Amino acid sequence: MAGAIIENMSTKKLVIVGVILLIFQVLSFLVGGLIAPSPTTAVHYLATKCVDARKQQHQRSKWFMPWGPNQCDKIRDFDEAMVKMIEANDIVFAVHIPLPNKEMSPWFQFMLVILQFDIAFKVVNQIEEGAVATIDVGLAYRDDTVSEWTEMAHSIEQRKLSCNFTTSKTYENEGRYYECDLLPFMEVGSVAHKYYLLNIRLPVNERKRINVGIGEIKDIRLVGIHQNGGFTKVWFAMKTFLTPSILIIMVWYWRRITLMTRPPVLLEKVIFALGISMTFINIPVEWFSVGFNWTWMLLFGDIRQGIFYAMLLSFWIIFCGEHLMDQTERNRFAVYWKQVGPIVFGSFCLFIFDMCERGVQLTNPFYSIWASDVGTELAMAFIIVAGICACLYFLFLCFMVFQVFRNISGKRSSLPAMSKARRLHYEGLIFRFKFLMLVTLACAAMTVIFFIISQVNEGHWHWGDYTVQVNSAFFTGIYGMWNLYVFAIMFLYAPSHKRYGDEQSNGDLGVNSGEDIQLTTTITHVDGPTEIYKMTGKEAQE
Amino acid sequence: MFLPHGFTCSAVTSIMDSRHFLLTVTFLVLFMQAVVDASSWWSLAMNPLLIPEAYIIGAQPLCSQLAGLSQGQKKLCQLYQDHMQYIGEGAKTGIKECQYQFRHRRWNCSTVDNSSVFGRVIQIGSRETAFTYAISAAGVVNAVSRACREGELSSCGCSRAARPKDLPRDWLWGGCGDNLNYGYRFSKEFVDAREREKTYQKGTYDSARLLMNLHNNEAGRRTVSDLAHVSCKCHGVSGSCSLKTCWLQLADFRKVGDALKEKYDGATSMKLNSRGKLVQVNNKFNSPTSYDLIYIDPSPDYCVRNESTGSLGTMGRLCNKTSEGMDGCELMCCGRGYDQYKAQVVERCHCKFHWCCYVKCKRCTKTVDQFVCK
Numbered sequence: 063m064a065g066a067i068i069e070n071m072s073t074k075k076l077v078i079v080g081v082i083l084l085i086f087q088v089l090s091f092l093v094g095g096l097i098a099p100s101p102t103t104a105v106h107y108l109a110t111k112c113v114d115a116r117k118q119q120h121q122r123s124k125w126f127m128p129w130g131p132n133q134c135d136k137i138r139d140f141d142e143a144m145v146k147m148i149e150a151n152d153i154v155f156a157v158h159i160p161l162p163n164k165e166m167s168p169w170f171q172f173m174l175v176i177l178q179f180d181i182a183f184k185v186v187n188q189i190e191e192g193a194v195a196t197i198d199v200g201l202a203y204r205d206d207t208v209s210e211w212t213e214m215a216h217s218i219e220q221r222k223l224s225c226n227f228t229t230s231k232t233y234e235n236e237g238r239y240y241e242c243d244l245l246p247f248m249e250v251g252s253v254a255h256k257y258y259l260l261n262i263r264l265p266v267n268e269r270k271r272i273n274v275g276i277g278e279i280k281d282i283r284l285v286g287i288h289q290n291g292g293f294t295k296v297w298f299a300m301k302t303f304l305t306p307s308i309l310i311i312m313v314w315y316w317r318r319i320t321l322m323t324r325p326p327v328l329l330e331k332v333i334f335a336l337g338i339s340m341t342f343i344n345i346p347v348e349w350f351s352v353g354f355n356w357t358w359m360l361l362f363g364d365i366r367q368g369i370f371y372a373m374l375l376s377f378w379i380i381f382c383g384e385h386l387m388d389q390t391e392r393n394r395f396a397v398y399w400k401q402v403g404p405i406v407f408g409s410f411c412l413f414i415f416d417m418c419e420r421g422v423q424l425t426n427p428f429y430s431i432w433a434s435d436v437g438t439e440l441a442m443a444f445i446i447v448a449g450i451c452a453c454l455y456f457l458f459l460c461f462m463v464f465q466v467f468r469n470i471s472g473k474r475s476s477l478p479a480m481s482k483a484r485r486l487h488y489e490g491l492i493f494r495f496k497f498l499m500l501v502t503l504a505c506a507a508m509t510v511i512f513f514i515i516s517q518v519n520e521g522h523w524h525w526g527d528y529t530v531q532v533n534s535a536f537f538t539g540i541y542g543m544w545n546l547y548v549f550a551i552m553f554l555y556a557p558s559h560k561r562y563g564d565e566q567s568n569g570d571l572g573v574n575s576g577e578d579i580q581l582t583t584t585i586t587h588v589d590g591p592t593e594i595y596k597m598t599g600k601e602a603q604e
Numbered sequence: 605m606f607l608p609h610g611f612t613c614s615a616v617t618s619i620m621d622s623r624h625f626l627l628t629v630t631f632l633v634l635f636m637q638a639v640v641d642a643s644s645w646w647s648l649a650m651n652p653l654l655i656p657e658a659y660i661i662g663a664q665p666l667c668s669q670l671a672g673l674s675q676g677q678k679k680l681c682q683l684y685q686d687h688m689q690y691i692g693e694g695a696k697t698g699i700k701e702c703q704y705q706f707r708h709r710r711w712n713c714s715t716v717d718n719s720s721v722f723g724r725v726i727q728i729g730s731r732e733t734a735f736t737y738a739i740s741a742a743g744v745v746n747a748v749s750r751a752c753r754e755g756e757l758s759s760c761g762c763s764r765a766a767r768p769k770d771l772p773r774d775w776l777w778g779g780c781g782d783n784l785n786y787g788y789r790f791s792k793e794f795v796d797a798r799e800r801e802k803t804y805q806k807g808t809y810d811s812a813r814l815l816m817n818l819h820n821n822e823a824g825r826r827t828v829s830d831l832a833h834v835s836c837k838c839h840g841v842s843g844s845c846s847l848k849t850c851w852l853q854l855a856d857f858r859k860v861g862d863a864l865k866e867k868y869d870g871a872t873s874m875k876l877n878s879r880g881k882l883v884q885v886n887n888k889f890n891s892p893t894s895y896d897l898i899y900i901d902p903s904p905d906y907c908v909r910n911e912s913t914g915s916l917g918t919m920g921r922l923c924n925k926t927s928e929g930m931d932g933c934e935l936m937c938c939g940r941g942y943d944q945y946k947a948q949v950v951e952r953c954h955c956k957f958h959w960c961c962y963v964k965c966k967r968c969t970k971t972v973d974q975f976v977c978k
Contacts, residue, residue, distance in 0.1 A: 103779025104837075104851035108753035129755050143961040150960040161755045164775045176837055187957035239856040244835060266958045279959040283753070287837060287849045292777035364841045416841070517848065533848075 068497065068554035069490045079553070083546050090300070090542025095535030096528060098296035102289050109155035109262060109282040111137050113148055125202055125211040126156040126261050140280070150273075155262040155282045165256040168352045169291035172360050175260075177247035180281035181240045183227050189240060190275030193223045198263040199428055201248070203255035211259055217428045221245045223276060240277065244285075246430040249423050253288065254355035260284070293534055294348075300538055301346040304545050308344055312337040315552045322557055328395060329384045332377050333555055339373040340548040342366055361420045365413065372409040374544075375455060376402045378502065382462040385495045386469060401458050408451025415444035466495065498551070505547050512536045645798065646721040646740060647672035648688065649695035671719050676797035684790070686758060690751040691744055691794060698743025701861040702736060705868075708931030710906040710918050710938070724914025729813050729900040735868045737817055738824030738897055741795045742860050745828040749787030749854060760786045784832055784852050788825055795821050806880030812900050815882050816874065819898050826895050827863050831855035864897070871897040907938035921977045937977035945974045 068076075110128030113135045126134040134156060137143050143153065159173070160166055166173070177197075181189060197219045202211035225240035248260075262282060266273045316334060319326045326334075343366045351359045379401040415431075418441070422429045431437040470492055477485045516536040648670065667673070667681035670688070681688055699721070702713035711732050716723035726733050752760040760783055774780065799818050804811035832852045840846030872892040873885040882898065884891055892898050904910065909917035923933040923942060933942045949972050952965035 099778030101847065102849040103781045104849050105779065105781050106753040106783060106851065107755070108750060110754060140960045144963075148961055150958045150962055153960060158755060160775075161752075161760075161780075162758055164772065164780070167776055169776060174837075174839055184957075186955055238858050244837065264959060266962075273959060276959050278957070285835075285837070285851060287839065288779070290777065290779050367841050412841075513846070517845065 066494070066555045067558050068494050070558040071554075079550075083550055087539070087543055087546055090546075091535045091539035093296060093300065093542075094538030095530045095532070097292075098531060098534040098538065099290045099292040100531050101293045101533050101537060102287050105160060105286045105288075107157045107159065107161070107284040107286060109157050109260075109284065110134070111140070111143075112154040112156045113137060113143075113146075114152045114154050125200075125259055126154045127259065128156040128158050129162060130158075130207070140278075150264065150266045153263070155260075155264075157260040157262070157282075157284050159258040159260065159286050166253045166258065166288075167256075167291055168252065168254055169294045170253040170288035171294055171348070171351065173248075173250045173253050173258075173286060173288045174246075175248040176285040176287070177221065177245040178283045178285070179223065179225075179242055179245075179279055180283060181223075181225060181242060181277040182236075182280050183231065183238050183240060184236055184278050185231065185233055187278050188231070188275075189223060189225050189277040193276045195221050195223055195264060195276050196272045197221060198265055199248075200261045201427065202259045202261075203257060204259075205256045207257070214258075215427050217426050219428045219430075219433065221247075221433055225277070239280070246432055247284065248427050249360075249420070249430075250427050251357040251360035251420070251424065252351055252355055293537075296534070296538065298346050298348060300541065301344055301348070304542070305341065305344040305346060308337060308341050308545060308549060311549055311552050312341060315556045318556045318559075327384075329380060330555065332380045333551055336373050336377045336548055337552050339370045340545065343370045344545070357424055361416065361424070364416050364420065368409050368413060368416075370544075372405055375405045378459060379405070379455075379462065381498065382459065382466055385466050386462070401455075401462075404451040404454045404458070408448045408455070411444045411448045411451070415441055415448075418444075463499070470495070498554075501547065501550065505543055508543060509540055512540060644672050644721060644726075645674075645677055645691070645795070646695050646699070647719050648692035649699055650715070650718040650721065672721075674798040674801060676801045677794060680794050680797060684757075684759065686756065687748065687751075687790065687794075690747045690756070694744035694747030694791075695740050696743070697747060697857055698736075698740035701743070701857055702739050704858075705735075705739075705861050705865045706732075708929065708936075710930070710936060711903075711915070712921070714916060716914075716916075722914075723916075724912070725904065726914070728904055728913065729816050730903040731868055731871045731897070731899045732903060734816065734820045734871055734897040734899045735864060737820040738827070738864050738867070739861065740824070741791055741821040742824035742828045742864065743857070744791040744795055745784075745787045745825050746854060746857055746860070747787075748790050749783045752783030752786055781851060784829055784854060788829055791825055792822075807876055807878075811880065812874075812876045812882060816898055816900050819882075819892075819894070822894055823867065823897055824864065827860055827867070828854070830895065831859055831863060867895070867897045871899055874898045874900050876900075907940075918977050923975050923977055925973070925975050933975050933977070940978045942975045942977050945976065947972055947974045 071079075112126040112128070114126070115135055128134070128136075134154070137146070137148070159175075179195070199219060200216045201214045203214050204211050223242060225242040227235075227238070227240050229235045229238060264273050264276075264279070268274055312334070315337065319330055319334070348359060348363070350356060376398075380398055383398055383401070418437075419429075419431045422431075431441045473488055474492070477488060480488070513536070516533045667678050667685070667688075670678075670681065673681060699713065699715060706713045711725070713722070713732075713736070715721050720726075722736060726736060748757070748760075751757050796818060799814050799821075802810075802814060804814060829852075832854050834850050835853050836848055836850040838845035838848050840848075872889065874882040874892075875885050877883045882900070904913035904915050906915050907918055909915060909919065918936055918938060919940075921936055923936040924931045925933050925942075927933075930936065948969055951968050951970065952963070953968040955963050955965040957963055
């Protein structure tokens, strides 16, 4: 055979395939933009200030409800507490998630909560330098509106307050609020229950200096973020549709490879591995999260995504390397350790970081690696190492692409002097390489462009009566794009069906001198070169 | 805030100065009306009836008991009974903020009684009236949005509030986040109802007042939503920013007050044109946007007490002897001079605080000089 489909397919067919892929690409953007709602929703909650009257009555439930039946004794503000002689230790901030008349659903996938304090400025009671708030927090759930609350987690957390006061600190400006940073508060990897209740206390202990010098807290505000049910449904549907298509092409591809008499070369193996990792991320195991309470789903999703990206990056390196038409020995994985090493190491760092944060959150949803100084440094270290690895990777990749191009132009100048068959072979390689590099660059550019658009844009565009969800279109579009990319690579790099002799083990990419003769013989057998060959051949002659 | 004040009759002249005779006539009509129609929804701020418990047991008659509501507002009250408490609260925050912003001015936003709230001053379409309308509308947006976040309002959340039947489905599909939007729309519905249900002949003073009130209400509401800032949280893989969620966050109400005070200083004077629309008196300036305050009448003389304008005068107000600004004795007392007192002030000092509700202080007394306008 004369190589892969990309070399042997006629231009017409190639264009048809390209157009079909493009249609699917547009479709995947439209699905996100027009059908799906925005990926996530933020819901505000203002903590209700309950008074813990348990000292008087022992029989009451230990959970405080902010509204509805059995609601707690509320106070509107702390001036009222002052009058009623209520102490800070008797105040419980209660937040019910979600707001009344709504219920949470497993379709929300995850729930993360952000905490913000409203701290009023007072000349005599200012926030001290490096103040730390100690938060005693409990999380409970129930599945109907009447039953008792069941405790899910309880923890005592510390959060560093970083607040600044923008106006001058004078008596005139008393009562204005500090501007405080958002604090990470809670992260739950599955939303299996209908109602959640948070009870937050800020216990004061003057002897141990707990919660002293944190200013005058007026309110606690929470922002709950969860994935939208509509987005989840569209996302699952997309995954369910994509899984079989990638799976089928993968099976087809591997069958083609095994049909060949020679063992598969490295590039073919790597492409197959890419297909496997794509399928791994595609398989919609998330469907189970609707029925089962699997909190590790979020972590699992992260890992799958990480594996795919690591695979993709390794693929690019090996792809470039195999196209380096130098005489050094290729076609062995060991050659690429130097390049693949940083990828694996960087991914591993991110994995460790993810395990430290989301892994611990499996047992304690209030844990945040950013809350403690050591944790922050560690997290920063991981991210910096991953960042350095990414930089190294791109340097490597750029270097390799540069080398490939230099080699190609070098080869190109000697092309006219070569025999026709050899020239055609090189032209074919050049074409393939350039084609794939262009597609890859386009994919990467699209990813970056849409990322920037979705970051800058407020999230939705109005287009007549339609609202286009930019963020959803970004997610479905990019996801669809990488799937189509993997699909295209597997399709185009599958050994061609057009066989011109059985025992040619086309050394496809490894251009060893031994194979060169074989190649020449292969191609001289070809009575009429394919369209691409003609085209590129003509180009070369000019 | 009640302060002792004298009574003089001279301020009527400032009205008589008015160039349009028609205006004077309408004022006279207003005087007659004022006795009957002086109350306003602001009175919700003063109303002791507004306790949350009163609304729980289908308190239908309550809405008719509430003084100061117009016909349309009463209907809204019956539909959204649980909102009334927060409207009252919003009005209260608005009034408090107004008093803070104007604490050093001759007109200090003092409330007069429980039904008309600000008294007769508000009948004049002055800058001060413009500010009052704007800040109270802003207060309602703030309070209703806040109540939303507290989960106190049953109908709040999804922005398409007209479809409560579909709400659970909407919630599951796309979430219901934005409560500022709800607060804005409810405030518009409720506060503007009073203005919207009246119809005046085009070109009359009343129609000008109506336009002015609507404009200033809108300016107040827009200031709240304008000052709300966007906060975002990144929560993608490994904390990357591939997944980002943003939300609007209400500003501290003091900032709303500051912004509106600035608008007050730059308020635009308007007049009716022949087609019954409000146009600028002075064309040299940029025309006011919907964020700016507008007024149609000059401010009355706030120096001396005047029953007909409703001005309370500055007699008996405290002033600052050393200040050169509006709170200085020279300007505050309008040149009438001041009395000096020595007052014993008991202050709390050397205090120990907790974040809430606990203060342990010593008492310190000190003698301060106080200056009171004659």
